[in-house]
Every structure is written in C-alpha cells, then in structure tokens.
Amino acid sequence: MADQEITLRPQKSTFTELINAVKINPPALISLVIIFIYVFIGLFGSILAPYEFDEMGVGIPLQKPSWEYLFGTDEFGRDVFSRVLAGGIISLRIGVLVVGIAGTFGSLVGLVSGYIGGWIDEAVMRITDIFLSVPDLVMALVIATSLGASIDAAIIGITLVRWTGYARLIRSGVIAEKGKDYITASRALGLHPSRIIFNHIFPNSYTATLVQATFDFGLAILFASGLSFVGAGAQPPEPEWGALVASGRQYVQAAWWIPIFPGFAIFGAVLAFNILGDTLRDFLDPKLRHSMDQKH
Secondary structure (H helix, E strand, O other), X not given: OHHHHHHHOOOOOHHHHHHXXXXXXXXXXXXXXXXXXXXXXXXXXXXXXXXXXXXXXXXXXXXXXXXXXXXXXXXXXXXXXXXXXXXXXXXXXXXXXXXXXXXXXXXXXXXXXXXXXXXXXXXXXXXXXXXXXXXXXXXXXXXXXXXXXXXXXXXXXXXXXXXXXXXXXXXXXXXXXXXXXXXXXXHHOOOOHHHHHXXXXXXXXXXXXXXXXXXXXXXXXXXXXXXXXXXXXXXXXOOOHHHHHHHHHHHOOOOOHHHHHHHHHHHHHHHHHHHHHHHHHHHHOHHHHHHHHHHO
C-alpha cells in the first residue's frame, strides 16, 4: 500500500522546480520582479505616463526632478518620466521581435542542418562562422546603417547577427540526439523526418535556447540602445532609451537627469535578464543543478 502511494504521487513539473529554484535565489527573484515591472511598463506605459512623450512645454525646460515631474524635464520642456515610459514600450517590442525571429529562424536552421548533416550542415556552419568572425555590434551597425537608420533597421540588424547562436545550440542538441536508439527506432518505423525532428528531437534539445533567449532579450535592448546612441537606430523624437541618452549627453552637467534615467532603465533591464539567464543556465545544466540540489 505504501509503495502504491509512492508510485501514484505526482512528480513535480520542471516548471514548478524552476519556480522553486528562483524562489530560493534572491538575485534571481529580484531580477524576475524587475522584468515583470518592465513588461508591465511596456504594456501599459502609455496609460501610466502623465503626459504625451512628445508634448513640449509641459514644464519649464531643464527643470529638476520633483513630485510634479518625477524625472525632470528636457530642453524642450518635455516630461522625461513620460519619455522613459514610452521608451519601455519600444524596448519591449525590440526584445520580443529580435528573440522571436532570431530564435525561430536559428532553431529551424539548426534542426535541419543537424539532422540532415553532410554538405548542408557544412555550408550552414561556414555561414555562421562568417557572421561570428565580425563583432555582433559592428555587423549590426553596418546592416542597420545600410538599411537606413531607424528602429526597424536596428531590429533587422540585431536579428541577423543573433540567429547564429540558436542555430549552433540546436544543431549540437540534434547531433547528440539523432544517434540515440529511440530515433533509430523511429526511422525504422518509417516516421517522416519532420515528425522525428519536431516531435522527438526538438523537445529534447531546445532547453539551451531558453537560456540564449533570456540573455538575448537584454542584449537586444542594449544593442538597440547602442545603435540609437550612435545615430543608426531610433531617430528623434522617438523616445528609445539609447536615443534619450544620446540627446541628453550634452546636458549631462547642467541637467544630469536627462541621460541618467534612461541610462538606468537600460542598465536595469540588461542586468535583470542576465541574472535570470544565469539562473536558468544553472538550473538546466545537470551538473550545476545537482550541486544546487545538494546545497538546498
């Protein structure tokens, strides 16, 4: 009877175990809360903002932070707090699009390349080598500039330099899985390759891409801000955080709040996603996860 009760007791899901791992890790828990705040701002920033982000003359130009203007005003009398909130909407869109497109495309390429192998796999790997031979930000800058400086150009540029990571991760997982007995048995049963790839191989090899996606979300925000800062991304009056820092740098001594607050927004987002990514990596790595279980 006792044995039967043990057998029938439901196992904890991986998601539940992950939530528990985050709960006992204060930095990860704080980072998750910060990310939820950023997502909330990204979804409802336009409602929370006391003024329109491009509304001029709402206050005296270069007014210091106060209860009326939490982040002060810029050189045109625009409310910096409203502009930072509006920038959160843009940053959320950038992160979602870059991770969604790069992750999907890179994963598909990696699945096909790893499963088919041969000259196709070799060609894909050489293409990724070309992308990896140039620093990501430099290549993204070249692509965005050639397409015309804009947020959309920045998104395309960042996406084109980040898909390679997903392709290589998935390819490694596919190569490790496709030689196992259950895949050999699936082939012997005559299952279509697409069914083998998506129903059997992908569910057992995608976990590393979750970590990559978490890091890339913060990296996309950082890269987009960098491109906007040098004029290859968002253009005035768009309140993208990097563009806000760029437009406010000339006032850094007289009105420090103009570049500082959007700079803090960039820093907080990147740090939060990096910490959460570290937690996911530790949880999904069997060796690190075993050491975590022993500690707790």
